[in-house]
Amino acid sequence: MTTSTKSGINISRRRFLSGAGGLTFCVAIGTDGIRLLSEAQASTAARAMNAWVRIAPDGVVTILSAGAEMGQGSMTSLPVIVAEEMDADWSKVVIEWAPADASVYGYGMNNRRLMAIVGSRAVMLYFNQLRIAGAQVRKVLIANAAEKWGVAPASLATEPGFVVDPASGRRMSYGEIAGFGTVPAALPAVDPGELKDRSQFRLIGTSVPRRDIPAKVNGTAQYAIDVRLPGLVYATVRHSPVHGGAPESWNDDNVKAMRGVSGTVRLPDGVAVIADSLPHAMAARGALEVVWKQGRAEGFDSEKALEDTYVKVHADPKAKRQTLDSKGDVKAAFGSAARTYKAEYRSDYGYHAQMEPLNAVARFNAAGDHVEIWEGTQAPDVARGRIAKALGFKPAQVTLHQCYMGGGFGRRTLGDYGTEAALVAREARRPVKLVWTREEDMGHGMFRPQSFQCLEAALDQDGKVAGWQHCVVGDGGVLLATGIKIPYYQVPNQHIELRGVSHGVRLKHWRAVGHVFNVFAIESFVDEMAAAQRMDPVDFRFERMSISPRARAVFEKAVQMSGWKAQRPAGRAVGISISERSGSLGAGVAEISLDRATGKIRVHKAWVAIDGGLVVQPEAARANIESGIVYGLSSVLHERVTLKGGVVEQSNFHDYHVERMADVPEEMHVEFVDRDAAPSGLGEIGNPWVAAAVANAFHRLTGKRLRHMPFTPARVLAALKA
Amino acid sequence: MAQINVNGSSHRVDVEPETPLLWVLRDVLGLTGTKYGCGIAACGACTVHVNGEPVRSCSTPVSKVEGKRVTTIEGLSRDSSHPLQKAWVAGQVPQCGYCQSGQIMQAAALLAKNPNPSRGEIVRHMNGNICRCGTYNRIIAAIQRAAREG
Numbered sequence: 001m002t003t004s005t006k007s008g009i010n011i012s013r014r015r016f017l018s019g020a021g022g023l024t025f026c027v028a029i030g031t032d033g034i035r036l037l038s039e040a041q042a043s044t045a046a047r048a049m050n051a052w053v054r055i056a057p058d059g060v061v062t063i064l065s066a067g068a069e070m071g072q073g074s075m076t077s078l079p080v081i082v083a084e085e086m087d088a089d090w091s092k093v094v095i096e097w098a099p100a101d102a103s104v105y106g107y108g109m110n111n112r113r114l115m116a117i118v119g120s121r122a123v124m125l126y127f128n129q130l131r132i133a134g135a136q137v138r139k140v141l142i143a144n145a146a147e148k149w150g151v152a153p154a155s156l157a158t159e160p161g162f163v164v165d166p167a168s169g170r171r172m173s174y175g176e177i178a179g180f181g182t183v184p185a186a187l188p189a190v191d192p193g194e195l196k197d198r199s200q201f202r203l204i205g206t207s208v209p210r211r212d213i214p215a216k217v218n219g220t221a222q223y224a225i226d227v228r229l230p231g232l233v234y235a236t237v238r239h240s241p242v243h244g245g246a247p248e249s250w251n252d253d254n255v256k257a258m259r260g261v262s263g264t265v266r267l268p269d270g271v272a273v274i275a276d277s278l279p280h281a282m283a284a285r286g287a288l289e290v291v292w293k294q295g296r297a298e299g300f301d302s303e304k305a306l307e308d309t310y311v312k313v314h315a316d317p318k319a320k321r322q323t324l325d326s327k328g329d330v331k332a333a334f335g336s337a338a339r340t341y342k343a344e345y346r347s348d349y350g351y352h353a354q355m356e357p358l359n360a361v362a363r364f365n366a367a368g369d370h371v372e373i374w375e376g377t378q379a380p381d382v383a384r385g386r387i388a389k390a391l392g393f394k395p396a397q398v399t400l401h402q403c404y405m406g407g408g409f410g411r412r413t414l415g416d417y418g419t420e421a422a423l424v425a426r427e428a429r430r431p432v433k434l435v436w437t438r439e440e441d442m443g444h445g446m447f448r449p450q451s452f453q454c455l456e457a458a459l460d461q462d463g464k465v466a467g468w469q470h471c472v473v474g475d476g477g478v479l480l481a482t483g484i485k486i487p488y489y490q491v492p493n494q495h496i497e498l499r500g501v502s503h504g505v506r507l508k509h510w511r512a513v514g515h516v517f518n519v520f521a522i523e524s525f526v527d528e529m530a531a532a533q534r535m536d537p538v539d540f541r542f543e544r545m546s547i548s549p550r551a552r553a554v555f556e557k558a559v560q561m562s563g564w565k566a567q568r569p570a571g572r573a574v575g576i577s578i579s580e581r582s583g584s585l586g587a588g589v590a591e592i593s594l595d596r597a598t599g600k601i602r603v604h605k606a607w608v609a610i611d612g613g614l615v616v617q618p619e620a621a622r623a624n625i626e627s628g629i630v631y632g633l634s635s636v637l638h639e640r641v642t643l644k645g646g647v648v649e650q651s652n653f654h655d656y657h658v659e660r661m662a663d664v665p666e667e668m669h670v671e672f673v674d675r676d677a678a679p680s681g682l683g684e685i686g687n688p689w690v691a692a693a694v695a696n697a698f699h700r701l702t703g704k705r706l707r708h709m710p711f712t713p714a715r716v717l718a719a720l721k722a
Numbered sequence: 723m724a725q726i727n728v729n730g731s732s733h734r735v736d737v738e739p740e741t742p743l744l745w746v747l748r749d750v751l752g753l754t755g756t757k758y759g760c761g762i763a764a765c766g767a768c769t770v771h772v773n774g775e776p777v778r779s780c781s782t783p784v785s786k787v788e789g790k791r792v793t794t795i796e797g798l799s800r801d802s803s804h805p806l807q808k809a810w811v812a813g814q815v816p817q818c819g820y821c822q823s824g825q826i827m828q829a830a831a832l833l834a835k836n837p838n839p840s841r842g843e844i845v846r847h848m849n850g851n852i853c854r855c856g857t858y859n860r861i862i863a864a865i866q867r868a869a870r871e872g
Contacts, residue, residue, distance in 0.1 A: 210814060214811060219755015220755065278758075438761055627857070652762055653759075662849045665859075
């Protein structure tokens, strides 16, 4: 068997480690974010240091990227920011993963340093500190050239890859400077005012090709599942089918007698089997007969909970509630209302369905006191810490090798599958590749929670929305709360609350999570009021709600893009909605048709206007929004997890349906509102608007409301009959 | 033991005849460009060609391909020069990329038979391949570009 841990990104680890000359800038953390330290300074510091930017005498610039790559492009976008401020020649930039050390490579958030690429944070939260890092490198390069030429640094400028002397026309390449230059012990400070003006950008705002793409068209991109090591054995796991259960006993002798099987390992919530191949391990998993200790989700019936329990909790005046947002005098607004509205909405559990089933590779050293983990993770720092904790190790005893992720969508932030690989490898005393089957990935999934929601609004004498109440009921705490606030509507009197229940079902962030169902409810409800008032839904928002200027701008753009008031072909209708996520705003229009015999909704066209501030990589950003639209449509039209007896009823793509090519809109138009503001998140602004836009279009087409997502054909047919 | 021909080379592999071709390709021959997605031929991530026809290698026993020509993404071209691979890069198609080997192999089988497919023909041929990042429209555009530019 050949051995390879080939590099999927366009980098050379060997080049980096060989360190034959050149300038190395190390990073350490100050209170103001990442600052660059010279190598000398770094080597004297007690904390582990790592190179951030390296310039070799041949001109190659190595930039480390903390942008965990799951398809959103931030592996490329983050180095673009560094390269912009240092004026690197992008064709000479190679990218390397940043190590899993948040104390060095994390972004700052709430006085902590984190590397988790979640909540659309990568560009948004790394932007300023990476610009400063790049600007510091540029200053050092200029200082070295100035000294060589005997001129004042202030008299010099840079062009991509060169320091230039405008007075004499002299040029010196960064590579040449790397050959002789020195890095001062104390790196120059960079005042934010010294950073480039937008008009000076050469890379930001253009679209450089993503660096991961060439390796993704020829099979060489390395995902964790592709890692191959000498002596590797394979493992897979059967987890408790009831969420929260634990293994008590199993037919160990029978399983161990199977072909190729070398062992079994008890895990906290499952049983791993180790074999000489994955098909052997999977066959053994299939043969496992496990007696499970009761799980927390025992007996749970998700449909019953949604139809019955949640409604009772909502009706119970004594139910425990958590206020999420409250202002003004809601009671008075409703008391003096000229008109009130009330509506209920529901949503089912959703599964991430990332294409790469969860997996990791683990290898211990001979002494058993250090482990290497290969994992595709959104949060390498968290994964490293969790794995260390599970092993009773210090983080320094864990080396985490980041890999490309075959999709993330919020699932890959816990290091749970890396931990399993480590636990199994320790027992196996061999390197282990642990791969979940798709059935395991789904059955033991962590889901976007289901929800029941009730919204009420009060219109005053002028017909303006003066009062607003929104109650969401479900399990999942904060997961239920995202996207429920509506600052862009500025309703003067409002009360937004969460009523929590607990089922023991595994739950998780999921591409904007709560936004998916909260925005569905909010934007459907606004549309219902507009329809009841016999108003155009956009006019209603503009005239009857104190809509923010930013929100108005994205609506206006979406209206213009879609020709909102234009006549549609027979049998088609449009719906509109808006959402906010990670500082970005997005308004979208969906044009749908309906097969009234089958209940199948088809979305033909989608238009989305996004305000994401400065867009660092427009093409990658557009692709992200397109992805969001399809992911959104998938969740709105197809995706549905149900549990009976605490067990997930779906098991694979034959019964958990996702959007396929035949389902996608023929046209998807994405435009960005030009606004001079720092970048906000774009990874999850593409999907939350979809549900309400489709439901609102459905109402225009049929006069009926869809109140339970996904809008499966059965639910559509039922709505038509209602 | 099975004798198989993959990307023009013959291999004797020491596996049971019912072993899915997918795992032979990935773990015995080291051709990891072909991916595991579902194991039940429901997603297309494992698509390879057998005598030029697209098949789901996760559900194809290795014994079924003895005496036939297997082509994987690694064998589609030596240097990413297949028109589809070029079009995939030009159109910046992949996102997470995990499904794309299967998408490209599925599309290559279409173009081999129908050098100028319509959108409808592309959709019918490609509908078994899931892309969870939703790059479908870019895939369609790239297939059309490859057809155009050859």
